[in-house]
Amino acid sequence: xxxxxxxxxxxxxxxxxxYFILDTYETGISLAGTEVKSLRMGKCSIKESFVRIxxxxxxxxxxxxxxxxxxNIFNKDPLxxxxxxxxxxxxxxxxxxxxxxxxxxxxxxxxxxxxxxxxEIGLAKGKKLYDKRQDIAKKDQQREASRDxxxxxxx
Numbered sequence: 001x002x003x004x005x006x007x008x009x010x011x012x013x014x015x016x017x018x019y020f021i022l023d024t025y026e027t028g029i030s031l032a033g034t035e036v037k038s039l040r041m042g043k044c045s046i047k048e049s050f051v052r053i054x055x056x057x058x059x060x061x062x063x064x065x066x067x068x069x070x071x072n073i074f075n076k077d078p079l080x081x082x083x084x085x086x087x088x089x090x091x092x093x094x095x096x097x098x099x100x101x102x103x104x105x106x107x108x109x110x111x112x113x114x115x116x117x118x119x120e121i122g123l124a125k126g127k128k129l130y131d132k133r134q135d136i137a138k139k140d141q142q143r144e145a146s147r148d149x150x151x152x153x154x155x
Contacts, residue, residue, distance in 0.1 A: 006112040010044040015106045017132065019124035024108065025094070027058070027119050028085035032076050034068040039117055041068075044110055051084065051105035051121055053095050058084040060107055060119065084119060097123055 015021070031039075038044070043066035051060050059081045067075040086094075097103055102125050109120040127135075 008111045009039055009042055010046045010110040012046045012108050014047055015108055019126055021122040021124055023123040025121050027121055029117050029119050030083040034075050035065045038065050038068040046107045046110055049107050051107060058086055058091055060084055102126055
């Protein structure tokens with residue numbers, strides 16, 4: 001659904017390793033001015049963050065945005081919960097999906113789309129250990145095949 005065609009700020013590679021991503025949504029995020037300036041400098045981390053729905057609103061927890069150096073008193077807490085902006089029907093859809101066992105909502109990317117900051121979230125189902133091993137084996141095979149191809153054609 002969501003395609004990032006702007007500047008990528010943060011990417012959550014761990015989410016792709018630990019979860020099967022079933023569906024993705026592009027959301028807006030409510031930020032203060034100094035947080036946007038800090039994001040423009042690329043100071044953001046979503047590695048340990050998660051998304052939760054409370055009272056019909058969607059919040060992201062654990063997203064670290066470093067304080068802006070020149071922001072002094074206007075800087076906010078780096079780990080404060082931030083509101084994600086979605087349509088009501090999308091929130092209801094996400095709420096229904098998360099009621100199922102083993103389904104979670106995880107942030108995947110933070111990026112600029114024009115002048116706006118967007119967060120791509122995904123409906124995710126946890127991977128078992130053997131699933132992770134299969135993925136690693138596939139990547140190794142692909143890497144080896146591409147290496148052989150490169151040696152055969154260019155070496």
